[in-house]
Amino acid sequence: MENSTASSSARSPLGLIFLTLFIDMLGFGIVIPVLPLYAEGSRIGATESQLAWIVGIYSLLQLVCSPLFGKWSDRIGRKPVLVVSILGTAVGFVVLGAATTVWMLILGRIIDGASGGNISTAMACIADVTTKENRSRNMGLVGAAFGLGFMLGPAIGGVLSKHFGLATPFYFAAGLALLNAMLVWLRLPETLTAESRERARHRATIGEVFHGGRAGMIAAILASQLASVTGFSIMTALFALYCEKRFGYDTAQVGYILAYVGLLGVLFQGGLLRRLLKRPIEKQLAVIGAVVLALSMAALPFTHSLGVLLAVCFGISLGNSFVTPTLNGLASRSTDAHCQGRLLGLMQSAGSLGRFLGPMIGFGLIHATNPPADYARTAFFASAGILALATIFILLVAPGKPATSEADAIPEG
Numbered sequence: 001m002e003n004s005t006a007s008s009s010a011r012s013p014l015g016l017i018f019l020t021l022f023i024d025m026l027g028f029g030i031v032i033p034v035l036p037l038y039a040e041g042s043r044i045g046a047t048e049s050q051l052a053w054i055v056g057i058y059s060l061l062q063l064v065c066s067p068l069f070g071k072w073s074d075r076i077g078r079k080p081v082l083v084v085s086i087l088g089t090a091v092g093f094v095v096l097g098a099a100t101t102v103w104m105l106i107l108g109r110i111i112d113g114a115s116g117g118n119i120s121t122a123m124a125c126i127a128d129v130t131t132k133e134n135r136s137r138n139m140g141l142v143g144a145a146f147g148l149g150f151m152l153g154p155a156i157g158g159v160l161s162k163h164f165g166l167a168t169p170f171y172f173a174a175g176l177a178l179l180n181a182m183l184v185w186l187r188l189p190e191t192l193t194a195e196s197r198e199r200a201r202h203r204a205t206i207g208e209v210f211h212g213g214r215a216g217m218i219a220a221i222l223a224s225q226l227a228s229v230t231g232f233s234i235m236t237a238l239f240a241l242y243c244e245k246r247f248g249y250d251t252a253q254v255g256y257i258l259a260y261v262g263l264l265g266v267l268f269q270g271g272l273l274r275r276l277l278k279r280p281i282e283k284q285l286a287v288i289g290a291v292v293l294a295l296s297m298a299a300l301p302f303t304h305s306l307g308v309l310l311a312v313c314f315g316i317s318l319g320n321s322f323v324t325p326t327l328n329g330l331a332s333r334s335t336d337a338h339c340q341g342r343l344l345g346l347m348q349s350a351g352s353l354g355r356f357l358g359p360m361i362g363f364g365l366i367h368a369t370n371p372p373a374d375y376a377r378t379a380f381f382a383s384a385g386i387l388a389l390a391t392i393f394i395l396l397v398a399p400g401k402p403a404t405s406e407a408d409a410i411p412e413g
Contacts (some may be wrong), residue, residue, distance in 0.1 A: 013129045016188045021145040023180040024086065027093065027173035028260065029153020030160070033254040035096075036062055036240045038166040039105055052363035054105050055237045057201040059355035061113030066120050066348035077190045078128070081121045083181050087359040088115020090177035097170030108170075113352075120348035123243045125345065128191035129330045132321040144305050147269055147321070151262025158255020166251075176310050218343070221331050225350040227390035228323050233358025235297060235316065238366070238376045245375045247306070260310065261317045268321035282326040286394045289322025294387035323390075330397060358383075 039046040039054050043056040046054060052231040090111025099105045157169040243249040243257065276285060296315030331347050366381040 009175075013125060013189060013191050016183075017122050017125050018145045019260040020082070020180060020184055021119070022149045022349075023087070023176055023183070024118055024122075025146045025149025026153045026156070027180075028087065029150045029178040029258070030157035030169045030173045030176075031093075032095070032150075032157065032236065033154045033240045033251045033258060034157045034161045034169050035242065036237070037251055038161070039102070040241070041166065043100065043143075043166070044102060044105065045189075045401055046105070048363050048366055050102050052237075052359045054102070055359040055363075056110060056356040057106055058109040058113035059233075059352040063112055063349045063356065066352060067346055069118075070120050070124065070344060070346070070348070070398065073124055073192070078121050078125045078193050079184065079188055079190045082125075082184045082272045085118040085121065086177055086184065088112065089118070090174045090181065091115075093170045093174035093177060097167045097174065099167075118331065123328060123344045123348075124192045124331070125188075137199050145400070146324075147262050147265025147267075147317075150350050151259045151266060153256035154262070155252075158250075159251035162250060162252040185295060197260055217398055218331065218346075220393055220398075221327055222350045224286070224290075224390050224393040224397065225331075225347055226328070226354050227329050227386055227393055228293070229351040229354030229363070230357045231314075231354075231383045231385075231387035231390060232293065232320055232380055233355045234362040234386070235300065235358075237359035237362045238379055242300075242376045245308075246303075246373065257313065258310070261313050264314060264317035269320055269325060273321060273325060274347035277326075282330050283394065283397055285322045286326040286330070286397075287391060287413070288393040289319045289326070290387055290394055291347040293319025293323060294384045294391065297380050297387060298384035299379045301374075319387075319397070327394075345348070353365045361386075 004119070035055065036051060038044070039051055069081050069085060077189070084315060089112050092108045092110075092115065095108030095111060099108060156172070160172055162169045239258070240254045243254045249257075273285070292315050296312050298314070299312050303312055328347060331343055346359060360380040361382060362376070365382055366376060
């Protein structure tokens with residue numbers, strides 16, 4: 001089927017989607033090294049249990065809202081859903097920057113999380129404009145956008161917070177979100193065909209995603225997503241505090257380390273992974289990634305120098321770079337065109353649940369009486385165990401074709 005947009009625009013969506021995701025992830029990355037220290041500091045004084053909710057409530061709201069955004073994007077198109085969700089992100093960041101109490105922080109995270117359908121919808125755009133065979137490779141391109149944003153974001157956030165105050169990165173991220181919304185509204189063409197939107201209106205149940213003998217495979221992919229993201233999120237929730245207590249690093253120094261992780265992610269997902277995925281080996285790469293990630297998490301408590309920490313972070317970046325895009329690619333290839341938004345919304349929800357459970361588990365395993373050398377040791381071991389479970393789930397995935405034929409995608413150009 002031919003897309004309703006002109007052929008000249010058929011070549012442009014991938015670059016625009018890449019830029020959209022990069023700006024979105026840049027804003028997200030800016031607050032990573034800042035939020036835990038901002039919440040724990042004298043201005044707000046959050047406890048460890050409150051920190052768990054501040055970090056995790058965002059993802060809990062995404063758990064509920066991402067499938068809805070995916071369903072709406074299947075019905076009314078990707079572009080309006082992207083614009084609304086990104087504007088919500090901007091409002092959430094403004095509330096965070098103005099926060100003086102724990103409840104204001106939680107409110108800001110709720111607003112941001114409730115409107116956070118942009119990632120799954122952008123991934124659905126990728127599915128709209130790529131062929132099934134190239135989908136995992138292009139999910140790797142999305143991962144590179146994430147990695148680039150994750151590389152620059154923490155460094156920018158760390159520098160801004162160190163020199164202009166801890167609230168400044170949130171306002172800066174809000175401005176980026178507004179810029180992102182304008183970019184999508186003015187430049188991004190609608191990628192979902194009118195025929196696919198019409199089919200989605202008549203076949204709107206989430207249960208349809210599991211029809212045609214696909215239930216077992218999709219359930220295994222969703223379980224793999226949940227476990228891998230939960231394990232990884234334990235680390236991301238605790239990393240800034242871990243670096244502060246173990247090594248005495250400030251927000252700028254933590255930002256530089258996370259920038260290093262992001263740079264590696266760009267190289268792995270934008271280069272190495274795309275080359276490897278010229279062959280249909282998504283499952284094998286996902287298994288390798290989960291194993292490397294589990295081993296790296298288990299090694300994290302034993303780091304006592306910057307050099308060792310950077311080596312462990314190398315493994316963390318490599319493992320995560322192999323797991324995330326391959327699971328999304330496997331999911332996207334397992335269903336039909338008019339269900340892409342809903343299935344990727346479910347993947348986003350599984351990830352959101354993992355990003356909620358990870359901080360809850362991680363902060364729940366923190367013992368305030370432990371010396372700095374033991375900070376987060378038990379939590380990181382738990383992360384390794386959960387990632388080992390993810391490996392088992394990935395091994396249960398049996399890649400296959402959708403039950404019904406998929407419409408032709410827009411040529412990638």
